[in-house]
Amino acid sequence: MPTFDRRTVDERATVVVIEGELDIGSADALRSALDAAAAEGTAVVRLEAAGVHFLDSSALGVILAAGQRLAERGSRLELANATPAVRRILEMTLITRTVHVIP
Amino acid sequence: MSDSDRLSVTLSSAPGNLPLVRHAIRGFLDASDVADPPAGEVLLAVTEACANVVQHAYVGDPEPGAIELEAELSGNRLVISVRDHGHGFAPRLDSPGAGLGLPVIASLTDRLEIRPTPGSGTEIMMAFALNEAA
Numbered sequence: 001m002p003t004f005d006r007r008t009v010d011e012r013a014t015v016v017v018i019e020g021e022l023d024i025g026s027a028d029a030l031r032s033a034l035d036a037a038a039a040e041g042t043a044v045v046r047l048e049a050a051g052v053h054f055l056d057s058s059a060l061g062v063i064l065a066a067g068q069r070l071a072e073r074g075s076r077l078e079l080a081n082a083t084p085a086v087r088r089i090l091e092m093t094l095i096t097r098t099v100h101v102i103p
Numbered sequence: 104m105s106d107s108d109r110l111s112v113t114l115s116s117a118p119g120n121l122p123l124v125r126h127a128i129r130g131f132l133d134a135s136d137v138a139d140p141p142a143g144e145v146l147l148a149v150t151e152a153c154a155n156v157v158q159h160a161y162v163g164d165p166e167p168g169a170i171e172l173e174a175e176l177s178g179n180r181l182v183i184s185v186r187d188h189g190h191g192f193a194p195r196l197d198s199p200g201a202g203l204g205l206p207v208i209a210s211l212t213d214r215l216e217i218r219p220t221p222g223s224g225t226e227i228m229m230a231f232a233l234n235e236a237a
Contacts, residue, residue, distance in 0.1 A: 021125070024154045025118035054125065056150045057203035058158075085143055092210055093203055 002026050002052075004033035006040075013044040019051035022059035030059055034066040043075050046102075050081035055089055067098035078102050108135070110174040116156050116167040116187065124153050124172060128183075131174055137181070138234045145181065145231055148211040151204040152185040152227040160189025160225065181231040188224035192217075 002020025009015050014037045022030055037045045047063070067077035080102040082090065090101060110131040114120050125146050132140045153170055161168040171186040209215050214230035 021122055023118075023121045023150055024157055025121050027118075054146065054150070056147060056154060057207050058154050060203065085147075088143060089147065089207065092207060 001029065004029065006033065006037055008040055008042065012042055013046055014040040014042045015046045015048055017048040017051070021054035022052060023054065023056040024058035027058045027062050031062045031066070034062065038066065038070055038075070044078055045070060045075065046078040046080055048080050049086050050083065052086050053083055055086045057089065057093070060089055060093065060095065064095060064098050071098065076100060108176040110172070112172040113169055114172075116153070116161060116170045118157050120170075121150055121153055121157070124149060124170070127172070128174065135176055137176065140181070140233060141231060144211045145183070148208045148229050148231075149183055149185065151208050152183075152229065155192055155204050155227070156185065156187045156189065156225075159192045160187040162190065164189070176233075179233045181233055182228065183231075184226055184228045186220050186224060186226045188220065188222065190223065191219075191225055 002018060002022055005017040007015045007017070016033055016037050018033075020026070034045070045066070063077070063079070070077050077098070078100045079086070082101060090099070110127060112124070112127050114123060128146055128149055129142065132142050132145065149172070153172070156170050157167070168187060168189050172183070174181065174183045205217075208227070208229060212229045213232045214228075216228040218226050218228070220226045
């Protein structure tokens, strides 16, 4: 199972460091981790994705929904250091409006 | 055709089993003599197909049903079939997915067929073009 390590780095940003593979079996855990990060109330929630070696559309749907909820309150979801496996599905689905991808 | 050219796996459609599916496919590709197989594309397409089974095939059943996975290497082609014996892929208003599964599969494969299986259920057949064997 993947791991989710939440850190509030300053008053502006909460970082969630994710390690592992994200699919429909880990979607609930991912949703809980993102909800907890959003509850910190920071302007930015950043997913540190260098340790994510697999991402399917179920997990992507969870990330998109979290990004939309954050946008509704004026906050932003960022995805940092995406691996090739993550970039593949992001590029295929052309999803960059809701999730801000940081190299 | 040798045993190393075929893979057959049957497992429960419990959501937590999809990493096992990827593990089996990785092992199958690693054991093959395919030069530089498109492992990332294959793993994503197979996971999406299996996630469809998890989300749709056995909705309303008391227990998760079976996912049957078969992979076959033939020449410069890999064909993978994901079968279930459930109730089809009817859309769900409460679907936990993003609705992107089949479009993602279609964009990753050279050929995609979705057809009913004898009796009941659905089969997703995916074909991938490969480089020539090393």
